Structures are given as C-alpha cells and as structure tokens.
Amino acid sequence: MPPRDPKDGIRELLHELCVDLGFCLPPHEQRRLREAPPADADGFTDAVFAAEGMDPGPRTPLWHQVRERIGRHMRGGEGPAGADGPGGGAR
Incomplete structure (x- = not known):
C-alpha cells in the first residue's frame, strides 16, 4: 500500500472543520494550508x-x-500530522 499523502489528511481535516464547525475556507486558503501547513496545532488553528x-x-x-x-x-x-506537526500519520 503506498504511503498516505499528507495533503489528503489536511483536505479531510478542512472538510471536517467546515461540516462540523462551520469553518468553510475558500479554495485558495485550503490550497495554501495543504501546500504549507503550520507546524503545530496552535499555528494551524x-x-x-x-x-x-x-x-x-x-x-x-x-x-x-x-x-x-x-x-x-x-x-x-x-x-495532516503524526505527533504534533504536519507529516501524515498512519490511519
């Protein structure tokens, strides 16, 4: 099984934030977060x-x-992350 792309996890997270909490970001902002995600949860928030x-x-x-x-x-x-930063952990 190929390794999971970290961008897929970020895409799923952003979808969850939109559906569950109402944070529906414009496509260009979603792309920016997928391409260069903040290193920790506080920064991402x-x-x-x-x-x-x-x-x-x-x-x-x-x-x-x-x-x-x-x-x-x-x-x-x-x-989008394993421990506390971006990188994509196993599901």
Whole structure:
C-alpha cells in the first residue's frame, strides 16, 4: 500500500472543520494550508481563523473547539500530522 499523502489528511481535516464547525475556507486558503501547513496545532488553528477573516488572538471556546479537532488529527494520525506537526500519520 503506498504511503498516505499528507495533503489528503489536511483536505479531510478542512472538510471536517467546515461540516462540523462551520469553518468553510475558500479554495485558495485550503490550497495554501495543504501546500504549507503550520507546524503545530496552535499555528494551524490560528491560520484557520485568519483564513476565515477572524481574529485568532482571543482564545475563545470556539478557538479551543477548532484547536482540539486539529490537535486530534495531528496526534492520532487522522489528518495532516503524526505527533504534533504536519507529516501524515498512519490511519
């Protein structure tokens, strides 16, 4: 079985953020995150908020919901990363 493309995991994560939490990023922002994903969950969360035109500064409950979802993907190999950064873990 060929190795999983990390961009596929990011695509799945962005779809989940859209469907479940309403963060439906424009195609050019999705492409930017797939091509150069932030290295950690906090940075990825901030990038998602910025791409939505929202201020990522205040750590609101919504920010924490998005951060938890991104962190789960990064830790669990369900999305763009293995441990805490991009790279694509095994499913």
